[in-house]
Amino acid sequence: MKRSLAQRSVIAPHVVWSVLFIIAPLLFMLFYAFTGPDGSFTFENVSRLFTGNYVLIFVNSLCLALIATVICLIIAYPLAYVFTKLTPKWQKICMLLLMIPLWMNFLITTYSWMTILEDTGIINTILGKIGLSVHMINTPGAVVVGMVFCYLPYMVLPIYSVMSGIDHKLIEASQDLGASSRQVLTKVVLPLSVPGVISGITMVFVPQVSTFYISQKLGGGTFQLIGDTIESYFTGVSVNYHFGAALSLILMVLIIISMGVMNHFADPEDVTGRPML
Amino acid sequence: MKTASRIFLVLVFIFLYAPLAVMILISFNGGDSTTVMDGVSLHWYQEMLRDGATLQALKNTVLLSVSSAVVSTLLGTLAALGIHRMRAKHLRSAVMTVTNIPMMNPDIVTGISMMLLFVFTGTLLHLDTYLSFWTLLIAHITFCLPYVILSILPKLKQMDRNLPEAAMDLGCTPMQSFLKVELPFIMPGIVTGLIMAFTLSFDDFIISNFTSGSGFETLTIHIFAMTKKSVKPDIYALSTLIFFVVLVLLLVYNFASGSDERSKQREKAARKRFTLRLREERGEL
Amino acid sequence: MENRKLIELKGICKSYDGEQVLKNIDLTVYDNEFMTLLGPSGCGKTTTLRMIGGFEAPDSGEVWFDGKMINEVPAYKRQVNTVFQRYALFPHLNVYENVAFGLRINKTPEEEVSRRVKEMLQLVNLAGFEKRHVTTLSGGQQQRVAIARALIMKPRVLLLDEPLGALDLKLRKDMQNELKNIQKRTGITFIYVTHDQEEALSMSDTVVVMNAGQILQVGRPIDIYNEPANAFVADFIGESNIVDGIMKEDYVVNLAGRDFPCVDKGFEKGQPVDVVIRPEDIDIVPAEKGMLTGKVTQVTFMGVHYEVIVDINDFLWMIQTTDFVSEGSEIGIYIEPDAFHVMPKSEWSEIFGDYSSYSMEHDLLSENTGEEEEE
Numbered sequence: 010m011k012r013s014l015a016q017r018s019v020i021a022p023h024v025v026w027s028v029l030f031i032i033a034p035l036l037f038m039l040f041y042a043f044t045g046p047d048g049s050f051t052f053e054n055v056s057r058l059f060t061g062n063y064v065l066i067f068v069n070s071l072c073l074a075l076i077a078t079v080i081c082l083i084i085a086y087p088l089a090y091v092f093t094k095l096t097p098k099w100q101k102i103c104m105l106l107l108m109i110p111l112w113m114n115f116l117i118t119t120y121s122w123m124t125i126l127e128d129t130g131i132i133n134t135i136l137g138k139i140g141l142s143v144h145m146i147n148t149p150g151a152v153v154v155g156m157v158f159c160y161l162p163y164m165v166l167p168i169y170s171v172m173s174g175i176d177h178k179l180i181e182a183s184q185d186l187g188a189s190s191r192q193v194l195t196k197v198v199l200p201l202s203v204p205g206v207i208s209g210i211t212m213v214f215v216p217q218v219s220t221f222y223i224s225q226k227l228g229g230g231t232f233q234l235i236g237d238t239i240e241s242y243f244t245g246v247s248v249n250y251h252f253g254a255a256l257s258l259i260l261m262v263l264i265i266i267s268m269g270v271m272n273h274f275a276d277p278e279d280v281t282g283r284p285m286l
Numbered sequence: 287m288k289t290a291s292r293i294f295l296v297l298v299f300i301f302l303y304a305p306l307a308v309m310i311l312i313s314f315n316g317g318d319s320t321t322v323m324d325g326v327s328l329h330w331y332q333e334m335l336r337d338g339a340t341l342q343a344l345k346n347t348v349l350l351s352v353s354s355a356v357v358s359t360l361l362g363t364l365a366a367l368g369i370h371r372m373r374a375k376h377l378r379s380a381v382m383t384v385t386n387i388p389m390m391n392p393d394i395v396t397g398i399s400m401m402l403l404f405v406f407t408g409t410l411l412h413l414d415t416y417l418s419f420w421t422l423l424i425a426h427i428t429f430c431l432p433y434v435i436l437s438i439l440p441k442l443k444q445m446d447r448n449l450p451e452a453a454m455d456l457g458c459t460p461m462q463s464f465l466k467v468e469l470p471f472i473m474p475g476i477v478t479g480l481i482m483a484f485t486l487s488f489d490d491f492i493i494s495n496f497t498s499g500s501g502f503e504t505l506t507i508h509i510f511a512m513t514k515k516s517v518k519p520d521i522y523a524l525s526t527l528i529f530f531v532v533l534v535l536l537l538v539y540n541f542a543s544g545s546d547e548r549s550k551q552r553e554k555a556a557r558k559r560f561t562l563r564l565r566e567e568r569g570e571l
Numbered sequence: 572m573e574n575r576k577l578i579e580l581k582g583i584c585k586s587y588d589g590e591q592v593l594k595n596i597d598l599t600v601y602d603n604e605f606m607t608l609l610g611p612s613g614c615g616k617t618t619t620l621r622m623i624g625g626f627e628a629p630d631s632g633e634v635w636f637d638g639k640m641i642n643e644v645p646a647y648k649r650q651v652n653t654v655f656q657r658y659a660l661f662p663h664l665n666v667y668e669n670v671a672f673g674l675r676i677n678k679t680p681e682e683e684v685s686r687r688v689k690e691m692l693q694l695v696n697l698a699g700f701e702k703r704h705v706t707t708l709s710g711g712q713q714q715r716v717a718i719a720r721a722l723i724m725k726p727r728v729l730l731l732d733e734p735l736g737a738l739d740l741k742l743r744k745d746m747q748n749e750l751k752n753i754q755k756r757t758g759i760t761f762i763y764v765t766h767d768q769e770e771a772l773s774m775s776d777t778v779v780v781m782n783a784g785q786i787l788q789v790g791r792p793i794d795i796y797n798e799p800a801n802a803f804v805a806d807f808i809g810e811s812n813i814v815d816g817i818m819k820e821d822y823v824v825n826l827a828g829r830d831f832p833c834v835d836k837g838f839e840k841g842q843p844v845d846v847v848i849r850p851e852d853i854d855i856v857p858a859e860k861g862m863l864t865g866k867v868t869q870v871t872f873m874g875v876h877y878e879v880i881v882d883i884n885d886f887l888w889m890i891q892t893t894d895f896v897s898e899g900s901e902i903g904i905y906i907e908p909d910a911f912h913v914m915p916k917s918e919w920s921e922i923f924g925d926y927s928s929y930s931m932e933h934d935l936l937s938e939n940t941g942e943e944e945e946e
Contacts, residue, residue: 023362023368026431031388112489113305113309114509161302
């Protein structure tokens, strides 16, 4: 069938929009990262990243995100497994219960965590009744709690959807071949749910690396993460778009690399066929 | 084993609902504190409703999310049709890769890159205020687009290729065939995309933080500003209110309406928002 | 049947991605006939049909309809309608609206629409199903809706693309009869695509056998069966023993080491040929009375008859007989002169032979038959 010009050109607005508002902004980020305030080309912004404690900030962010991601996985995987064992009705209810907290803005829930974790907060008030007190707020631990809370459902969902999609006949087949319930889990369910785990990690790790509000509120500014640093160069007092752009650029590159590594582990045969980002 | 997994389930849900419980509880606080309950009252709800800035932010947010949802759905529907019809594999995957950038990039990078674009063009045109409702709208449309496109594409893929042909066989012009057959077929995908775009836009803070001007405050930015100052339970009152509206909508969405098949589709649609990032889907599309 | 040319294809060629799927197709369809395009999957039959429907444009060649060249006429302006392979019913409309769709498009008055839809649903035995949603119908019912939806447009030609492919055997038989009846009653020209030779033989006025983008033979079902043009047609239509032979002279063919009287003539003396002997045309006789003798290697009970495989000088023959013979026995065979069908050698000669590779060949032919041809 011949395609009319009209049929072909439906893609045009999208292409124009993508060039103007997806590609151009990234080019501007590149441009700002390699220019000084006077508009001349410079490597200064990028080389400055390796001075001071910027390297430490990056390492901190990556480590914290990694820890939070691992904790998410440790909680989410068995949770998803438990979900699949429930009756369909309860699965539905549990999924809904899992989703509801996501509809609450993370600014608010993070603030609530402050209320809970503060030295005079709810946990310590309760502990105080039995004469105990634990300092939690403004520690890396508190930030991790906040991050895990925000992103846990994003880890559960893909794992659950892959697990519940596993053909029950496969499990029956493996039992038929003599697998114990433990072996069913390790030899069948686990390998088959790897794609869900991979996408869960992808969905959770990226926003955790770049988070900025959670660490400000729950970390109390005692240590800086990359997200906070970037934000401070754009909206804070010490505005420097050029250096901020360089920081963002590095963050993006780091994430692309870690995604590439993830993809590589996920499916070594099929890495090239997939978009990098 | 069964009891162990039940306990585990309950513990996770306690963890997930603790902040919500705190929020709801404190919103009824009679006192000023955000930690200690001092009697029960609706004081903070009255306070919030009297606050002109909050109401204005709410109006702004609704205006913004409705317009960005509508525009991104229109653009995204056309884009999905175009992508679906593209024959050249490389071109197609190139377009998909670019389309997915705002979804795969950290929000903060999307936010600042758009801000830099606006700042640059603003200074070039010698504008006094380069960030406004319009820049915010552009940013929101941009990050909603991939979600809209990815909710329509599977519908198009599902459609029997003979369907539009059957319409033309029966006398439809290509345009009639699109309006009478293809559009009704992909409508569920379009509606899902619209709802998704609306909720994403409504809920967004990070990208808005970088692309909104001082003249136009959304709810999330308003809340952010409030949490920077000394916090009073009025934010909690506001959030509790939003929470219950969302909750009612969700419950209606899930239980009250339609046949079992329909609610299944809807649950899927809601889940889609999250699973859209799945790499498998990207590989497929 | 009046012999008026309705559709003519002249020198049609078509390639997808450099692969030629139609090689210089010439075909004439007469008014009121039931024509079947028959061939294995990928032979180009569906593409030919889509070309008539207007869904594919030929790379070269012309499509003529009722004396006019219609290459440039889009599908929605052609006086042909199609019943698609998987029906392509509009899932958002009920049965009534699906059938009424075409009339609605050309703005037929409402009374006429309801009258004609009613007529049509009666014709396809679906009266009372008007309000049903098409997704709730069975395969056979969906099929009828698809037929009604196309027929209501009163087309000059109805194109049917493997319309019964998705139905089970019993239903398929019923629908074959029904389709044939509808065609007789309405007098509409049917062009029917199938890979099922039985379906083609039992329903059609004319069968067109295609393979690899070429038309191999056009003719009445009985002629196609009795006088196949080459080894491919002989093998594809029914069962056949295809034996290498040499034409000694008119009415004498040499095969399996001896001369046989036959009814064919017009070949050169000593010309190598393919000889087709249908399994049901071979009589089993005691070994000493046989024209040829061999050993029975396999006997399969098929219901009406037995299928007997006989090894004659290392060539496996198939015989269909109602008489039982036991495996391992020595038998003779007797063939009437008119049971030999002599064909000139063709490009297909080497592919088909005896029944030693029966099952493999069968797999080859039946592979992917349910699928579409392009892409």
